[in-house]
Amino acid sequence: MKKLLSVISVFLVAVMLSGIGVKAAGNDKVEIKFKVGDSALLINGVKTEVETPYVAGEGTTLVPLRVITEAFGAEVNWEQDSKTIKLKYSDVNIKMQIGSSDVMVNTHTEKLTQAPVLSPNGVTMVPLRFISETFGASVSFDKSSNTITVVKEELVEGSTVTGLTDKSKVGDSYYGWSMNTPKDMFMDDRSFDGLETVFHDKNEAKIDIDIYLVDKDLSFDKDFADIKDSFKGYTLIKADKLTDSAGNRYMHFQAKDKEKFFDYKHYYKNNLIFDIETEAKPDAGNLQTLVELSDSFLLGFGDKENTYDLSNVDKDGYRTFKSEAYKVSLKVPSDWMDISDDTENKFSFSEFKLDSYSNIYFSVYSKSDKLTAESLATGDHNENIKYPNKKYASVTDVAEYEINKEIKGFAYELTTSGTKSDDGILTDIFFEKGDYIYNITFDLKNDNKELISNVLSSLTVDELDKNKVGVLLRNDYEKDATYVTKFGNWSLTMPMLWTEANDPTNEGGAYVHKSTQAALCFSTLDAGNVTASDLKDFVVNQCDTIHKSSDSKLEEDYLSEKIGNITYYHYCYSREVDGEKVYCTVYVGISNKKVYTFTIMEPEVIYGGVMKDEIKGIISSITVK
Numbered sequence: 001m002k003k004l005l006s007v008i009s010v011f012l013v014a015v016m017l018s019g020i021g022v023k024a025a026g027n028d029k030v031e032i033k034f035k036v037g038d039s040a041l042l043i044n045g046v047k048t049e050v051e052t053p054y055v056a057g058e059g060t061t062l063v064p065l066r067v068i069t070e071a072f073g074a075e076v077n078w079e080q081d082s083k084t085i086k087l088k089y090s091d092v093n094i095k096m097q098i099g100s101s102d103v104m105v106n107t108h109t110e111k112l113t114q115a116p117v118l119s120p121n122g123v124t125m126v127p128l129r130f131i132s133e134t135f136g137a138s139v140s141f142d143k144s145s146n147t148i149t150v151v152k153e154e155l156v157e158g159s160t161v162t163g164l165t166d167k168s169k170v171g172d173s174y175y176g177w178s179m180n181t182p183k184d185m186f187m188d189d190r191s192f193d194g195l196e197t198v199f200h201d202k203n204e205a206k207i208d209i210d211i212y213l214v215d216k217d218l219s220f221d222k223d224f225a226d227i228k229d230s231f232k233g234y235t236l237i238k239a240d241k242l243t244d245s246a247g248n249r250y251m252h253f254q255a256k257d258k259e260k261f262f263d264y265k266h267y268y269k270n271n272l273i274f275d276i277e278t279e280a281k282p283d284a285g286n287l288q289t290l291v292e293l294s295d296s297f298l299l300g301f302g303d304k305e306n307t308y309d310l311s312n313v314d315k316d317g318y319r320t321f322k323s324e325a326y327k328v329s330l331k332v333p334s335d336w337m338d339i340s341d342d343t344e345n346k347f348s349f350s351e352f353k354l355d356s357y358s359n360i361y362f363s364v365y366s367k368s369d370k371l372t373a374e375s376l377a378t379g380d381h382n383e384n385i386k387y388p389n390k391k392y393a394s395v396t397d398v399a400e401y402e403i404n405k406e407i408k409g410f411a412y413e414l415t416t417s418g419t420k421s422d423d424g425i426l427t428d429i430f431f432e433k434g435d436y437i438y439n440i441t442f443d444l445k446n447d448n449k450e451l452i453s454n455v456l457s458s459l460t461v462d463e464l465d466k467n468k469v470g471v472l473l474r475n476d477y478e479k480d481a482t483y484v485t486k487f488g489n490w491s492l493t494m495p496m497l498w499t500e501a502n503d504p505t506n507e508g509g510a511y512v513h514k515s516t517q518a519a520l521c522f523s524t525l526d527a528g529n530v531t532a533s534d535l536k537d538f539v540v541n542q543c544d545t546i547h548k549s550s551d552s553k554l555e556e557d558y559l560s561e562k563i564g565n566i567t568y569y570h571y572c573y574s575r576e577v578d579g580e581k582v583y584c585t586v587y588v589g590i591s592n593k594k595v596y597t598f599t600i601m602e603p604e605v606i607y608g609g610v611m612k613d614e615i616k617g618i619i620s621s622i623t624v625k
Contacts, residue, residue: 029044029151029152030044030071030072030135030137030150030151030152031043031044031045031071031149031150031151031152032044032067032071032128032132032148032149032150033147033148033149033150034053034147034148035145035146035147035148036053036054036055036061036146036147036148037052037054037146038052039051039052041053041063041067043067043070043071044070044071048067048070050063050064050066050067051064051119051121051123051125053067053125053128054125056114056117057113057114058113058114059113060112060113060114060127060129061127061128061129061148062114062116062117062125062126062127062128063125063126063128064123064124064125064126065085065116065123065124065125065126066123067128068087068126068128068131068132071150072089072135072137072152073089074087074088074089074135075087075088075089076088078124082097083097083098083099083118084096084097084098085097085098085116085124085126087131089135090135090136090186090202092105092106092134092135092136093105093106094131094134096112096115096116096126097115097116098115098116098117098118098124099115099116099117100115100116100468101113101114101115102468103130104324104325105134109324109325112127112130113127113130114127128148128150132150132152135152136152137150137151137152138150138151138152161181161182161183161185161186161187161199164181164187164308165181165308167181167306167307167308168180168181168306168307169181169303169306169307169308170182170307170308170310171301171307171308171309171310172194172197172301172309172310172311173301173304173309173311173313174194174311174313174334175194175211175272175274175311176269176299176300176301177209177274177297177298177299177300177301178297178298178300178301178302178303178307179276179293179294179296179297179298180293180296181308182199182201182207182293184201184202184286185199185200185201185207186199186200186201187199188200188206190310191338192312192319192321192338193319193336193337193338193352194211194310194311194312194313195210195211195212195337195352196208196209196210196211197209197310201286203280203281203284203286204280204281205278205279205280205281205284205286205290206278206279206280207276207277207278207279207290207293207294208275208276208277208278208279209274209275209276209297210274210275210277211272211273211274211275212272212273212275213271213272213273213352213353213354214268214271214272214273215354216271216354220241220249220251220268223251223266224239224241224251227251227253227264227266228253231253231255231262233257234255234256234257234262235255235256235257236253236254236255237254237255237256238252238253238254238255239251239252239253240252240253244267244298244299246299246300248267248268248269248299249267249268250265250266250267250268251265251266252264252265252266253265253266254291256282257282258282259281259282260279260280260281260282261279261280261281261282261284261287262277262278262279263277263278263290263291263294264276264277264278265277265294265297267299269299271354274297274299276294276297278290278291278293278294313334314331316331316454317333317334318331318332318333318334318454318458319331319332319333319334320332320458321338321347321349323347325344325469326344326345326364326464326469327461327462327463327464328347328362328364328438328459328460328461329458329459329460329461330362330440330455330458330459330460331454331455331458332349332360332455333351333451333454335351335352335353336349336350336351336352336360337349337350337351337352339359345363345364345365345472346361346362346363346364347361347362347363348360348361348362356445357424357443357445358424358443358444358445358446358448359441359442359443359444360440360441360442360443360455361439361440361441361443362438362439362440362441363438363439363474364436364437364438364439364464364472365436365437365438365439365472365473365474366435366436366437366471366472366473367432367435367436367437371437372432372437373409373410373430373431373432373437373438374398374410374430376430376437376439376474377398377409377410377411377412377428377429377430378398380412380428381395381397381398381412381428383479383515384414384426384428385414386610387515387516387606387609387610387611388414388416388605388606388609389605389606389607389608389609390609391418391608392416392417392418392419392422392604392605393414393415393416393605394414394415395412395413395414395415396412396413396414397412398410398411398412399411399412401429401431403429403431403440403456403459404456404457404459406460407431407433407459407461408431409429409430409431409432409438410429410430410431411427411428411429411430412428413425413426413427413428414426414428416605419581419604419605420576420579420580420581420604421579421580421581421604422580422603422604422605423445424443424444424445424446425442425444425446425447426441426442426443426444427441427442427444427452428441429441429442429456433461433462433463433464434463434464434466435464435466436464436466436469436472438461440455440456440459442455477496477497477514477515478496478497479495479496479497480495480496481495481496482494482495482496483496485500485504485509485511486504487504487505487506487509488505488506489506489624489625490508490524490622490623490624490625491621491622491623492509492522492618492621492622493618493621494511494618495614495617495618497513497514497515498511498512498513498514498520498618499511499512499514501519506524507523507524507525508521508522508523508524508597509521509522510522513611516602516603516606516611517603518600518601518602518603518606518611519600519601520598520599520600520601520615520618521598521599521601522596522597522598522599522622523596523597524594524595524596524597524624525594525595525597526593526594526595527590527593527594527595530590530595531590532567532590535567535569535588535589535590535595536558536560536569538588538595539558539569539570539571539588540558542586542588543557543558543571543573543586551575551576552573552574552575552584553573553574553575554571554572554573555572555573555574555583556570556571556572556585557571558570558571559571563587563589563616563619563620564619564620564621564622565591566589566590566591566596566622567589568587568588568589568598568619569587569588569589570585570586570587570588571585571586572584572585572586574604580603580604581603581604582601582602582603582604583601583602583603583604583607584599584600584601585599585600585602585612585615586598586599586600587599587600587619589619591624592624594624596622596624598615598618598619600615
């Protein structure tokens with residue numbers, strides 16, 4: 001019976017989430033009116049029967065979620081497993097959970113006076129005032145008539161970007177751009193690093209401004225041709241190469257199909273590209289206005305008095321990053337970008353340069369009796385020093401570390417030097433706060449102690465509520481286990497740290513090492529006329545062919561070595577791949593009228609380390625029927 005009731009409850013929730021009624025668009029007037037205790041409500045002037053709203057807790061009025069969806073026309077998603085409700089209305093996103101007083105509004109967390117609940121009939125009941133006011137409406141209560149009224153006025157013609165400014169222009173002083181303020185539009189998204197800004201209107205039209213780095217080898221004409229080709233399948237209206245008043249080159253495209261109209265501008269300025277993409281329905285009544293708005297885009301931030309500055313860069317050249325969910329705040333240099341993925345308890349930043357690989361990583365994990373900041377630091381220390389060649393890498397012991405005046409923890413430092421491209425300093429820091437361990441890692445190409453000091457001195461962490469945040473486990477690699485990979489008549493036993501890079505075939509397979517990014521390729525072929533006695537000559541010829549036909553340097557001439565039950569001849573050559581020195585070691589053996597070839601590609605910093613023993617273990621595991 002309980003299971004059946006659960007199914008019925010889910011069905012009713014789905015019905016309430018998708019309630020059909022008189023919906024308002026994002027900028028239309030919204031009005032909800034009802035007397036406390038009545039089940040009949042006026043929703044945008046239409047009398048609607050719903051489950052009776054009621055007052056809970058300390059005077060919070062709970063109404064069916066259907067009331068919100070019908071009145072505001074909000075988009076709703078329901079996640080059954082976690083009983084989570086997601087609402088989207090204009091530029092506001094609300095995420096709440098049945099039974100929880102925590103609510104996420106866009107990127108920050110707030111507290112509800114009363115959590116959402118499921119009624120005995122399975123109807124989702126939500127706090128009326130909180131959602132309505134978050135959506136920009138006002139809520140009033142007439143005590144004499146016992147009536148609640150919710151009103152959101154229509155966004156009138158001539159008003160500016162919702163929630164931003166009344167100034168005639170918006171822009172970014174750090175990157176140096178500005179444009180006329182998009183009237184009747186919402187700022188749908190603005191990335192922390194300022195590299196993306198998106199405006200949209202109630203008719204699904206949008207203007208997207210993206211900034212990214214120019215590859216030094218990128219040709220303007222080739223770029224133009226590639227972008228023009230990308231519009232194949234559309235009716236091309238415009239394709240121009242232009243120069244603005246400041247001498248910056250740009251290209252301008254317009255295209256359309258039955259569903260979309262595109263206006264696309266592609267500006268070059270110094271080492272940056274600025275993309276302004278306008279997208280709308282072909283029959284949009286404001287199409288010309290949108291194009292004119294796009295045409296107002298300028299590289300420059302000249303009219304400071306009348307331009308609203310979207311930049312979040314402070315006077316010291318840093319941006320303040322905050323996570324309301326994890327109560328963390330820290331400053332990041334202005335010329336770094338946010339590269340965080342969707343993992344909620346991890347934040348990542350990278351230097352905004354084509355030729356730099358400096359990164360900052362921040363993560364949060366649950367503490368336990370066995371897992372502490374010191375034990376985690378020690379474990380990572382031992383793992384990070386395992387593979388690098390001691391010729392290039394050195395590591396300090398894990399020691400106590402003062403992060404700032406408020407926070408102390410443990411840290412170690414790994415330095416690599418003497419390589420062509422892998423030189424750098426990794427400073428790995430761990431500390432505890434309440435029930436959680438925090439890890440901040442600086443992986444820098446240069447020893448930038450000033451940057452580390454500035455970031456750490458800005459770091460603030462408030463204690464988290466374990467009952468609300470829950471368990472946060474590190475999803476570490478399975479280091480000690482193995483698996484068998486096979487196809488056709490061959491098989492290999494691989495450590496779990498190696499993952500398949502492609503699907504194996506009868507002829508072989510390819511694998512990548514998760515920790516070091518080393519690669520292993522294995523292949524088999526019929527020996528034909530090659531026998532064990534002339535395998536040496538076969539390998540010598542192969543070695544000479546590779547060495548002479550490619551831009552490589554022979555590092556080790558052919559040698560013989562017995563691995564398992566098979567004698568292999570091997571040699572090693574090095575070459576540059578994307579500016580990085582890579583060592584390729586080739587093992588060739590013969591058995592059962594088959595030639596087996598293993599090619600191992602290792603970054604310079606690990607070549608000559610313990611990886612060789614791990615590879616030999618894999619080679620010795622081969623079986624061929």
